[in-house]
Amino acid sequence: xxxxxxxxxxxxxxxxxxxxxxxxxxxxxxxxxxxxxxxxxxxxxxxxxxxxxxxxxxxxxxxxxxxxxxxxxxxxxxxxxxxxxxxxxxxxxxxxxxxxxxxxxxxxxxxxxxxxxxxxxxxxxxxxxxxxxxxxxxxxxxxxxxxxxxxxxxxxxxxxxxxxxxxxxxxxxxxxxxxxxxxx
Ligand SMILES: [Zn+2]
Numbered sequence: 001x002x003x004x005x006x007x008x009x010x011x012x013x014x015x016x017x018x019x020x021x022x023x024x025x026x027x028x029x030x031x032x033x034x035x036x037x038x039x040x041x042x043x044x045x046x047x048x049x050x051x052x053x054x055x056x057x058x059x060x061x062x063x064x065x066x067x068x069x070x071x072x073x074x075x076x077x078x079x080x081x082x083x084x085x086x087x088x089x090x091x092x093x094x095x096x097x098x099x100x101x102x103x104x105x106x107x108x109x110x111x112x113x114x115x116x117x118x119x120x121x122x123x124x125x126x127x128x129x130x131x132x133x134x135x136x137x138x139x140x141x142x143x144x145x146x147x148x149x150x151x152x153x154x155x156x157x158x159x160x161x162x163x164x165x166x167x168x169x170x171x172x173x174x175x176x177x178x179x180x181x182x183x184x
Contacts, residue, residue, distance in 0.1 A: 004059045090135075120146050
């Protein structure tokens with residue numbers, strides 16, 4: 001599992017390995033815990049024959065500088081396909097990542113930018129059929145409005161193995177209600 005580290009304002013900062021989370025606990029950096037699930041790490045044995053252990057929460061908020069990391073996740077196909085739930089936004093069918101492509105809604109050859117709001121997940125067939133045309137010109141309306149993920153949505157995109165309580169925390173801050181499922 002990965003632990004979701006928040007800053008003291010409760011905003012996601014990074015996904016960390018349990019060992020890294022343990023280090024934060026040991027340094028007294030953990031201010032509060034929000035996770036419902038926990039994992040227990042076992043350490044060494046002391047002279048009295050007692051083994052040290054540390055229980056970690058799945059969501060921890062830590063002291064330190066508050067940094068805005070909302071702009072740090074670049075557009076890449078893995079996140080794009082996950083944003084669109086591995087559905088082709090033209091034909092509506094679900095595909096495996098290897099069959100999907102990044103379609104530029106306004107084609108790049110026509111000045112369309114490579115940014116979240118101008119890209120859609122498309123199967124190879126639809127992308128080819130659309131060619132260097134806009135959806136209107138190709139008569140291929142988009143099935144969903146492409147959006148730029150907010151901070152919480154980005155943290156969802158970054159981790160494929162999100163625990164239920166972590167998902168509940170993140171999704172309560174999603175910019176829109178979506179029927180996001182775990183990746184294909
Ligand atoms: Zn398609």
